[in-house]
Structure formats: C-alpha cells, structure tokens
Amino acid sequence: MIRSLLIANRGEIACRIIRTAQAMGIRTVAVYSDADAGALHVRQADEAVHIGPSPARESYLVAEKIIAAAKATGAEAIHPGYGFLSENAEFAEAVAAAGLIWVGATPHSIRAMGLKDAAKKLMAEAGVPVTPGYLGQDQSPARLQAEADAIGYPVLIKAVAGGGGKGMRRVEASADFADALASCKREAAASFGDDRVLIEKYILSPRHIEVQVFGDTHGNVVHLFERDCSLQRRHQKVIEEAPAPGMDEVTRAAICAAAVRAAEAVDYVGAGTIEFIADASDGLRADRTWFMEMNTRLQVEHPVTEEITGVDLVEWQLRVASGEPLPKRQDELSIDGHAIEARLYAENPNSGFLPSTGDLSVLDLPHGALRVETGVVEGGAVTPFYDPMIAKLIVHAETRDAAIEMLADEMESVGVWPVATNAGFLVRALRHPGFGSGAIDTGFIAANLENLLPATEPSDAALTAAAHTLAWAESDMAASGGAWAEVGPIRLNAAPRSRLMVASGGAAREVNLLAGEPETAGRLIDNTLVIVEEGNAFAFTRHRAGAAGTGAAADGAILSPMPGRVLSVEVAAGDAVVKGQKLLTLEAMKMEHTLTAPFDGTVAELNAAAGAQVQVEALLARIERGEG
Known part of the structure; x- marks a missing residue:
C-alpha cells in the first residue's frame, strides 16, 4: 500500500483526498500557490510545499514543480484530483519516469479518450453508440460550416480537447455559425491550448447520463451505476443525482454494459466516467442514448455514487494504484436509496451568473444530516485565479422526494457574505415542480430561468428584524462606548427608539420598531448586519440622512x-x-x-x-x- 501521497490539486478535492488518505494511514503532502498559502487543504495535509505564484499556469499546471515537491518530501505517489493536470498523459508519464506512482488512468487511456473525435471513432469500433456529427481533420471554417449545415440545426460546437463546459457553443442557425465558431476556438485555445473542434447534432430534449466505471491492473472492470447530471447552466453541471430519475432496469443494464465495454476498449485502470447523451423526449431508452466522451479521472460529482453504493472511490483509487484488485465484484454492488449533490458557486445569478470574488466574512454551511465538501473556511477568500466553487452539498435518503426536500431545506440556511452565491437559485431549482417530477433536461434552467432567479430584495420580515437588531446593537454600543461586535442569533425584547431607517442594496426603508419583536439569526460584522433568507444573504446598515448612496454607476x-x-x-x-x-x-x-x-x-x-x-x-x- 502507498505510504505517502502528494495531492497535485487544491480546494475541496484536495481536502477530500486528504481525508481518505489519512484515514488509511497514508501521509499526505499538499502543494499551494501564493493565493492558497492559508488554504484549508494546506492546513489539513501533513506537509505542504509552495510551488509558485497564484496563476495556475505558474503553479498547479507546472509538472516539474509538482514532481520536485514529491521528491523533496519523500512522497511515493501523486494523486492529481480533477482539473489541472489530471488528464495530462505527459504528466502521468513524467510521474512514472520519476519513480513515483501515478494515481490515475494510464497515459494510453488518457490519450485514447482525451480527444473527443478519436474517442468517438474508437467507441464506434467497440460497439458503443455515438452521437451523429463531424469528427474530421479538416478544420477550415468553410468545411466546418458546411458540415454543420449538412447535419442540420441546432448543432453543438465542442472543443476536441474540451471539458468542464468550456469550448462549447450551441448554434441555432447557419447565420450564427461563424461567430460562434470563432468564439469557441478562442476559448478552447485559452483553456486547453488546442483550438480544434468537432460538430455534433444537438439533441432537443437531452438528458446527461453518465456511468461510473472502475478498472484495476488485474483485468477487472466494473460499473457503479449511473448519475444524472442534466441540470446544467452553460454546459456546467449544477445539480447531480444518482440514480437517474425515470431509469428502468432494462435501460440501466444496457447503458452500464456499454460503459463497461467502453472502458475495456482502452484497458482502463482506475476511476473513470463514461458520459452519454440521451434523447428523453420519449423517456430514457437505450436505443436513444449515445456516447459523448470519457473523463479519465475522478468526477466532481463522485459523492452521489459513493452515497448510493457505500463505496469510497478515493480509497479504491489508492488501492488500485498500489496494485490491489478491485475491492468488490460487479455482483457485490447495488443501489441503496437516492443521493443529490448541489454545487455552491461564488456567482451572482441576477447578474448573468458572473463569478463573484472577495473575502468570506460570513460562511455558514449547514451541518448535520448531509455531507459538505469544501476547500474554504470563514475568513478565507474566493480569488479570481481558480474555479468559483465554494462547496458541494450532498444528501442521501431512501427516496428521491425525501432527498430533494432535505437538500432544499439545508440550502435555505446557507449564508455567504459579501461574496455572492447561487444558494437561493439552488433552493428554487430544487423546489421547482418540474425538477420534482423528474421532467428535466439540459435546457431546464434556461427554460425556467425567470422562476429560478432568487429574490433581489429582502422581505418585510427581514427588514423588520434588521431594524430591531441594528437599533438594539447601536444602543448597546453607545452605552458601552465600544465598537460593533460580531454576535450570534439575537432575540430582542425591547427597542431603544420607535422607528429606524435601514438600508440594503442602496435602498432605505423606515421600520416601526413597536410593530413586533422578531427573532433573527442575523450576524453583525462591524457595522453591517447580515440576514439570510432562503439562501440569499442580505446586508443591512442603519440609514443616515445625507449618506452617500451605494447604487449602480451612472446611466450609460x-x-x-x-x-x-x-x-x-x-x-x-x-x-x-x-x-x-x-x-x-x-x-x-x-x-x-x-x-x-x-x-x-x-x-x-x-x-x-x-x-x-x-x-x-x-x-x-x-x-x-x-x-x-
């Protein structure tokens, strides 16, 4: 068994790997950039090595620095997590050449499945159904336009070396193709260093179904059933669940068998995911489900598979990398209940989901009957250098309905400030009748966006609670001669004045303090009160006449x-x-x-x-x- 492990990653996945490794008695080594000097994964590891400036291209993407850190600390193996260098065959080869163990797919498998066009040809040869499209070498705009016109719109332009929703464009009409192609190629070049693309027929009622597969060095390959990742925004997954709603046993057996064939076709070793696109206009059917791509690494959404199977996939990765056979045979794996994961992002849904950065002065994540995977703590920061995901919240219940209700309830209590998040958006998505019924596809968010966007203004109850809390706190401060202090939940039994003006988001309102004595779970940070409603954090201050406003920039x-x-x-x-x-x-x-x-x-x-x-x-x- 591996005795010491370097994690060539950061954030929540680094913390996730560290947790399992340490439980197995494995010494862990973290690497970090300037921006991550105080990060959670650095604190949790047994040892940590600084590898460079904040931009990933100068730190987490520099293979030589990571391998040097492993050698310097005596690490025996390197786990790449996901993203960064996790699907880089050259890095995997360099790790092996340095005499270290690579915890991941073989370079052969990575190369075979890394380019979407070559992977599709390979899968077709292995008898795995593939989506209609153009996979040719001629990358001239004229040829690509002609192929798209021949396939019929809408089509999807995808970066050959793509992933994570980057380098993808849906095109509705021939007249829009040229601009979309140019934008897609720029983004692909910036993200992957490769601007080549392929063209696919865009499925009008698409469901994103993926199957977790696992192989070992003894020739064994199993599947751990399917996940549904259809709830997406701009091709980025938002909510994932397992098993897929509406999946019958016949279709499951066919899709999972195809996934195993796909893995066997490249002699797969380690954790991998076979991604399928399903035309769900007539429900989930095996004859209307096609291979899209394979991810030769652990997936962000792996926890939902762990929850329904009782398997620790990171432990399996470490055991397989150590040369052990798979811990379980196919007939020993089964589905227990239902699991759902929601990704909490630092982004503002009401501003086009633009990423939000800054200090995490407030970070209240729920605890109890759910699993939280995060790489940040209160007092830390979200920087512009990396992915804006703050945490993953995962629940497991006997039924899908119970899991939805549990996760929605937990998401309502999420409080993050001043960084904006999608927590309120997630609450509305989970409580939407369409999601509850399982009537979802990858266009669900776009089709229902107006009803999913969270409130931009606090409720009257929140305003009243804020006024009471601010009035009481200000009076207490004046009496003591001290400064504002951070406090926990407050219940007010009296108020020092009858009315108070409170401001939130640049708008002010006068509140009658004698109208009630509400209880609030707000938190005072310096002179600002933060109250959470359905996952939305609203900041309040006492409004003073003549104070400068905080509204938007001037017109135009x-x-x-x-x-x-x-x-x-x-x-x-x-x-x-x-x-x-x-x-x-x-x-x-x-x-x-x-x-x-x-x-x-x-x-x-x-x-x-x-x-x-x-x-x-x-x-x-x-x-x-x-x-x-």
Missing part, C-alpha cells in the same frame, strides 16, 4: 462586472450603437463575457483596449443616449 456607464482581460473591442469612441449591440468581450476564469449597449446611443467614452487587464467595476465605456 459600462462597468467591468469582474476582474479580467479584454479580449476584443467592437466599437470606437463616437460610434453610434443600438440596444443589445456587442461593445466588447471580457475573459475571466477562462470564460468569455460579452458586454452590450444598454440602449440606443453613441459611444461617448471608451477606456478599454484588447489585451488590457481590468478590475471589477472599472469604467470601460460610457454610452450617451440618442435623441428622441
């Missing part, structure tokens, strides 16, 4: 929604523009964000240039309204 100002780099500028100062016209494109966290004109007018000011780095709320342009 185009502000950077987040730190990033200007990819392109489509207009010049003095240009006439119309509402919705593209002004410029930003790149942040490896995603592209387009900023458009808010109304018809003229570009009165332009402060952006292609290639420039910009900070959040930087004034990039100003549009002056047209006459009339």
Whole structure:
C-alpha cells in the first residue's frame, strides 16, 4: 500500500483526498500557490510545499514543480484530483519516469479518450453508440460550416480537447455559425491550448447520463451505476443525482454494459466516467442514448455514487494504484436509496451568473444530516485565479422526494457574505415542480430561468428584524462606548427608539420598531448586519440622512462586472450603437463575457483596449443616449 501521497490539486478535492488518505494511514503532502498559502487543504495535509505564484499556469499546471515537491518530501505517489493536470498523459508519464506512482488512468487511456473525435471513432469500433456529427481533420471554417449545415440545426460546437463546459457553443442557425465558431476556438485555445473542434447534432430534449466505471491492473472492470447530471447552466453541471430519475432496469443494464465495454476498449485502470447523451423526449431508452466522451479521472460529482453504493472511490483509487484488485465484484454492488449533490458557486445569478470574488466574512454551511465538501473556511477568500466553487452539498435518503426536500431545506440556511452565491437559485431549482417530477433536461434552467432567479430584495420580515437588531446593537454600543461586535442569533425584547431607517442594496426603508419583536439569526460584522433568507444573504446598515448612496454607476456607464482581460473591442469612441449591440468581450476564469449597449446611443467614452487587464467595476465605456 502507498505510504505517502502528494495531492497535485487544491480546494475541496484536495481536502477530500486528504481525508481518505489519512484515514488509511497514508501521509499526505499538499502543494499551494501564493493565493492558497492559508488554504484549508494546506492546513489539513501533513506537509505542504509552495510551488509558485497564484496563476495556475505558474503553479498547479507546472509538472516539474509538482514532481520536485514529491521528491523533496519523500512522497511515493501523486494523486492529481480533477482539473489541472489530471488528464495530462505527459504528466502521468513524467510521474512514472520519476519513480513515483501515478494515481490515475494510464497515459494510453488518457490519450485514447482525451480527444473527443478519436474517442468517438474508437467507441464506434467497440460497439458503443455515438452521437451523429463531424469528427474530421479538416478544420477550415468553410468545411466546418458546411458540415454543420449538412447535419442540420441546432448543432453543438465542442472543443476536441474540451471539458468542464468550456469550448462549447450551441448554434441555432447557419447565420450564427461563424461567430460562434470563432468564439469557441478562442476559448478552447485559452483553456486547453488546442483550438480544434468537432460538430455534433444537438439533441432537443437531452438528458446527461453518465456511468461510473472502475478498472484495476488485474483485468477487472466494473460499473457503479449511473448519475444524472442534466441540470446544467452553460454546459456546467449544477445539480447531480444518482440514480437517474425515470431509469428502468432494462435501460440501466444496457447503458452500464456499454460503459463497461467502453472502458475495456482502452484497458482502463482506475476511476473513470463514461458520459452519454440521451434523447428523453420519449423517456430514457437505450436505443436513444449515445456516447459523448470519457473523463479519465475522478468526477466532481463522485459523492452521489459513493452515497448510493457505500463505496469510497478515493480509497479504491489508492488501492488500485498500489496494485490491489478491485475491492468488490460487479455482483457485490447495488443501489441503496437516492443521493443529490448541489454545487455552491461564488456567482451572482441576477447578474448573468458572473463569478463573484472577495473575502468570506460570513460562511455558514449547514451541518448535520448531509455531507459538505469544501476547500474554504470563514475568513478565507474566493480569488479570481481558480474555479468559483465554494462547496458541494450532498444528501442521501431512501427516496428521491425525501432527498430533494432535505437538500432544499439545508440550502435555505446557507449564508455567504459579501461574496455572492447561487444558494437561493439552488433552493428554487430544487423546489421547482418540474425538477420534482423528474421532467428535466439540459435546457431546464434556461427554460425556467425567470422562476429560478432568487429574490433581489429582502422581505418585510427581514427588514423588520434588521431594524430591531441594528437599533438594539447601536444602543448597546453607545452605552458601552465600544465598537460593533460580531454576535450570534439575537432575540430582542425591547427597542431603544420607535422607528429606524435601514438600508440594503442602496435602498432605505423606515421600520416601526413597536410593530413586533422578531427573532433573527442575523450576524453583525462591524457595522453591517447580515440576514439570510432562503439562501440569499442580505446586508443591512442603519440609514443616515445625507449618506452617500451605494447604487449602480451612472446611466450609460459600462462597468467591468469582474476582474479580467479584454479580449476584443467592437466599437470606437463616437460610434453610434443600438440596444443589445456587442461593445466588447471580457475573459475571466477562462470564460468569455460579452458586454452590450444598454440602449440606443453613441459611444461617448471608451477606456478599454484588447489585451488590457481590468478590475471589477472599472469604467470601460460610457454610452450617451440618442435623441428622441
């Protein structure tokens, strides 16, 4: 058995691996960048090594630094987690060449399944059904356009070396193809260093079904049943569950058998996932389910499989990497109950889901009858350098209905501030009747977005509670001569005045303090009160007449929604523009964000240039309204 392990990753997956390794008596070594010097995974590991500056390309993506850290600390093996170098065949080979154990798929398997076009050809040869599309070597825009036209719209453009929802574009009509292709290629090149793409027929009622597979060095391959990851936004998974709702035993057997054939076709070793796309317009059926790709690593959503099977997949990875056979045979694996996972992201659903960064002054995650996987703690920070996921919340229950109710209840208590999160959005998604009935596909969020966006204003009850708490705290502060202090839940039995103005989000309202004595679970941080409602954190301060407002920028100002780099500028100062016209494109966290004109007018000011780095709320342009 491996005795010491270096984890070539960060965040929640590094913490997850450390937990299992230490439970197995394995010494753990963490690596960290400048931004992660105080991170949770660094604190939890037995030893930690600094490997460079904050950008991943200068730290977590530098194979030589990681291998050197392993050698310097006496680590016997390297676990890559997911993302970063986890599916890099050259890195896997370098680890082996350095005399270390690679906890992952073989370089042969990684290469065979890493390029989507080659993988599809291989799967077709192995008798695994594949989605109709174009996998050719001719990457000229004209050829790709012609193939898309021949397949019929809508089509999906996918980066050959893609993953994580990056380098993908859905195209509805031939006229939109050229722009979508150019954007997809730019994003693919930036994320993967490879701008090649393939074209697929876009399935109109798609379900994303994936099967967990596992192989060992003794020729054994098993599946651990399916997961449903259909609830997605921009091809990024949001809520995952196992087993898939509406899956019958005949279809399950066929899909899982196909997944095992796919793994056997590349002599697979370790944890892997075979991803399928299903046309669910007539329910889940084996003859309408096609191979999409294989992920030759552990998946973000692996906990739901662990919950329904009782298997620790990280333990299996470590045992298989140590040369042991799989701990269980296929006939020893079964499904127990239902599990659901929700990904808590640092993003603002009401601002187009743009990532949010900053200090985690408040981080209240639920505890009790659920599993929380996180790599951050209160007092830490979400930086612009890495994935914006804060935590994964996982529940397991006897039935799907019970699991949904449990997770929705837990999500309502999530409190994060001042960083914005999607907690309120997740609550609404879980409680949506369509999700509850299992009537979901990958377009569910887009089709129901208006009903899923969380409240932007606090309720009257929250306002009243805030006014009571602020009035009491301010009075207590004045009496003691001290400063505002952080406190826990407060119940007020009296108020020092009859009325108080409270402000939240730039809007102020007067509250009658004699109308009731509410109980609140709010928290005072300095002079700000944070109250959570259905997963939404609202910040309150006492409103003072004449105080400066905190509203949005002046009318027509185009502000950077987040730190990033200007990819392109489509207009010049003095240009006439119309509402919705593209002004410029930003790149942040490896995603592209387009900023458009808010109304018809003229570009009165332009402060952006292609290639420039910009900070959040930087004034990039100003549009002056047209006459009339």
